[in-house]
Amino acid sequence: MPEIPARRKRATVHDVAVEAGVSRGTVSRVVNGERYVSDEARKAIEAAIVKVGYVPNTAARNLVMQRTQAVAFIVHEPGPLFVEDPNIGEILLGANAALSDADYQMASIVVDSERDTERVARFLRGGFVDGVVMVSARTNDPITRVIEQLELPAAFVGHPPGLTAAWVGIDNVGSARAVTEQLIATGRRRIGMIAAALDRDSGVDRLQGFTDALGDRFDADLVESVPLYSYSAGVDGMRALLARHPDLDGLFAASDAVAAGALETLREAGLRVPEDVGVVGFDDSAWATRTHPPLSTVRQPAAGLGRAAALSVLAQIRGEKPAVDGIMVETSVVWRESA
Amino acid sequence: MPEIPARRKRATVHDVAVEAGVSRGTVSRVVNGERYVSDEARKAIEAAIVKVGYVPNTAARNLVMQRTQAVAFIVHEPGPLFVEDPNIGEILLGANAALSDADYQMASIVVDSERDTERVARFLRGGFVDGVVMVSARTNDPITRVIEQLELPAAFVGHPPGLTAAWVGIDNVGSARAVTEQLIATGRRRIGMIAAALDRDSGVDRLQGFTDALGDRFDADLVESVPLYSYSAGVDGMRALLARHPDLDGLFAASDAVAAGALETLREAGLRVPEDVGVVGFDDSAWATRTHPPLSTVRQPAAGLGRAAALSVLAQIRGEKPAVDGIMVETSVVWRESA
Numbered sequence: 318m319p320e321i322p323a324r325r326k327r328a329t330v331h332d333v334a335v336e337a338g339v340s341r342g343t344v345s346r347v348v349n350g351e352r353y354v355s356d357e358a359r360k361a362i363e364a365a366i367v368k369v370g371y372v373p374n375t376a377a378r379n380l381v382m383q384r385t386q387a388v389a390f391i392v393h394e395p396g397p398l399f400v401e402d403p404n405i406g407e408i409l410l411g412a413n414a415a416l417s418d419a420d421y422q423m424a425s426i427v428v429d430s431e432r433d434t435e436r437v438a439r440f441l442r443g444g445f446v447d448g449v450v451m452v453s454a455r456t457n458d459p460i461t462r463v464i465e466q467l468e469l470p471a472a473f474v475g476h477p478p479g480l481t482a483a484w485v486g487i488d489n490v491g492s493a494r495a496v497t498e499q500l501i502a503t504g505r506r507r508i509g510m511i512a513a514a515l516d517r518d519s520g521v522d523r524l525q526g527f528t529d530a531l532g533d534r535f536d537a538d539l540v541e542s543v544p545l546y547s548y549s550a551g552v553d554g555m556r557a558l559l560a561r562h563p564d565l566d567g568l569f570a571a572s573d574a575v576a577a578g579a580l581e582t583l584r585e586a587g588l589r590v591p592e593d594v595g596v597v598g599f600d601d602s603a604w605a606t607r608t609h610p611p612l613s614t615v616r617q618p619a620a621g622l623g624r625a626a627a628l629s630v631l632a633q634i635r636g637e638k639p640a641v642d643g644i645m646v647e648t649s650v651v652w653r654e655s656a
Numbered sequence: 657m658p659e660i661p662a663r664r665k666r667a668t669v670h671d672v673a674v675e676a677g678v679s680r681g682t683v684s685r686v687v688n689g690e691r692y693v694s695d696e697a698r699k700a701i702e703a704a705i706v707k708v709g710y711v712p713n714t715a716a717r718n719l720v721m722q723r724t725q726a727v728a729f730i731v732h733e734p735g736p737l738f739v740e741d742p743n744i745g746e747i748l749l750g751a752n753a754a755l756s757d758a759d760y761q762m763a764s765i766v767v768d769s770e771r772d773t774e775r776v777a778r779f780l781r782g783g784f785v786d787g788v789v790m791v792s793a794r795t796n797d798p799i800t801r802v803i804e805q806l807e808l809p810a811a812f813v814g815h816p817p818g819l820t821a822a823w824v825g826i827d828n829v830g831s832a833r834a835v836t837e838q839l840i841a842t843g844r845r846r847i848g849m850i851a852a853a854l855d856r857d858s859g860v861d862r863l864q865g866f867t868d869a870l871g872d873r874f875d876a877d878l879v880e881s882v883p884l885y886s887y888s889a890g891v892d893g894m895r896a897l898l899a900r901h902p903d904l905d906g907l908f909a910a911s912d913a914v915a916a917g918a919l920e921t922l923r924e925a926g927l928r929v930p931e932d933v934g935v936v937g938f939d940d941s942a943w944a945t946r947t948h949p950p951l952s953t954v955r956q957p958a959a960g961l962g963r964a965a966a967l968s969v970l971a972q973i974r975g976e977k978p979a980v981d982g983i984m985v986e987t988s989v990v991w992r993e994s995a
Contacts, residue, residue: 389763400746400748401745403740406740413766425765426761426762432759436756440726440761443724603740607887609948
């Protein structure tokens with residue numbers, strides 16, 4: 318923490334100019350690192366800056382430098398999910414760590430409504446940030462259009478169709494197929510899925526992987542679609558599935574939070590996990606080890622995704638070209654006691 | 657969502673000036689709402705702005721207006737706790753809703769290290785935000801000093817000693833005393849406490865309330881201090897208490913997250929809740945209803961605290977004076993099955 322002079326008001330360029338006996342224009346040229354200032358004037362101004370405790374206005378300097386040293390982390394989810402989802406939290410922490418290492422300030426923004434969208438678009442146009450990490454973009458997301466049109470350095474976590482910006486992601490289809498195949502291998506006969514967030518690539522892809530794994534045995538009536546990757550969506554989805562198929566003996570929940578809600582519903586219905594119903598999730602977030610029993614799930618390196626996205630944005634800010642095809646991060650299946 | 661012109665590069669003041677056949681200075685005067693521009697020039701410039709799709713640079717205009725329409729939400733906690741703690745999440749959502757209603761953009765920042773502190777101080781000095789909502793400030797927090805010295809409109813959730821800015825908070829002493837008294841009334845004889853975050857006013861005050869409730873029966877050896885309001889701190893604290901006092905029959909955990917960790921440890925130790933040990937928490941956050949059994953706890957209106965803090969900042973931005981003594985929000989004890 319640098320020493321902060323104990324004063325009540327910020328010193329201005331005017332105060333520095335008066336102290337140094339030069340014009341405000343000369344002070345500005347020194348502050349902005351321009352040439353054509355005499356050594357004598359420069360020394361007088363530097364001494365005056367120290368004496369009056371002047372801190373250059375970064376917003377003003379950024380107009381010259383075209384830099385803010387800040388990157389937005391935008392999450393397009395309902396507010397409560399931004400708060401509840403440990404997976405988003407891990408992505409946030411990974412991005413924050415990488416940006417902090419580069420001495421960039423990350424500012425998180427949650428987008429939850431049409432009005433939020435307009436305001437965030439205005440914020441991005443305002444030049445307050447040098448780049449954006451965007452999580453949970455929808456197909457045809459309006460924020461995505463704004464980012465593309467401003468040509469802001471940006472990286473997306475996930476890969477909405479039609480996206481032209483850089484992205485990092487995982488193989489949702491292959492991962493969902495792998496965990497479903499492992500569930501099938503435990504001998505389950507009637508496997509349902511709570512599919513979530515089908516307005517996003519991840520949601521669609523996880524359903525695709527489930528469908529692929531079951532092949533001829535796939536039964537669309539055993540799939541219940543819920544809007545969000547949330548605990549309460551898991552409760553609702555499991556209730557609906559059990560009402561239609563009380564004989565269900567396996568479940569793929571599209572995320573660990575969804576699985577946690579499903580476990581609660583199964584418990585209330587008097588069904589034992591894994592004895593009566595084998596349950597697998599997706600994410601390996603904090604939910605996975607706090608449920609009873611702990612979840613078999615797909616581990617996705619959420620912090621690594623956030624970190625990779627932040628590094629891509631930083632590279633673009635330095636003027637490097639983003640990888641056209643995006644960055645794919647490895648996943649693995651983690652087997653615990655829920656299946 | 658306003659229509660966004662499909663163009664590759666942002667139009668500049670220069671483009672507008674060329675199109676309108678005037679100087680860039682004249683364009684700037686119109687954009688910044690200054691007088692002394694002929695009607696003829698103004699009309700030509702307004703037509704040119706539409707034609708070239710110019711969006712005024714907010715950062716530039718903010719230098720004139722001294723407004724950013726953005727407010728920082730700063731949390732001084734380890735990153736993982738920012739993500740894990742549903743109480744902080746609720747405060748964040750409450751503040752975000754109030755700021756959104758006023759068409760202000762909230763940007764969340766997590767402060768987790770000395771280096772973060774320096775960077776955030778620079779960010780605040782840079783003029784990127786009009787105000788700050790600050791959560792989890794420590795006693796003598798360096799960010800607090802920066803906010804005070806910049807005279808930024810600010811409101812604190814909680815009330816660190818010596819703070820001169822506006823704050824909103826709850827009566828932590830009285831609330832902790834009330835929930836402990838109710839635990840005593842269930843007939844418990846050896847009541848321990850996992851005290852957390854004693855570097856903050858809330859942590860110290862909750863311990864004080866516990867001490868007050870027990871009066872002569874208070875035994876300092878039954879208090880275990882942990883650094884954070886977190887699940888894992890609850891696990892550690894409970895293990896330490898049980899090692900010293902295996903005959904303990906009651907517990908006040910300084911937050912619901914701490915209580916959830918303690919419940920897990922009690923379960924592993926083969927102790928039944930509430931039969932063997934009665935447990936009470938603090939917050940009534942999402943943890944409280946997802947533990948088994950659900951927690952008896954103190955309900956603090958976290959979203960309301962965030963909302964009140966945001967409204968205070970907005971009032972200060974409008975030029976109103978903050979309430980000198982801060983705003984105290986009511987709490988209540990919620991009795992469920994854990995005690």
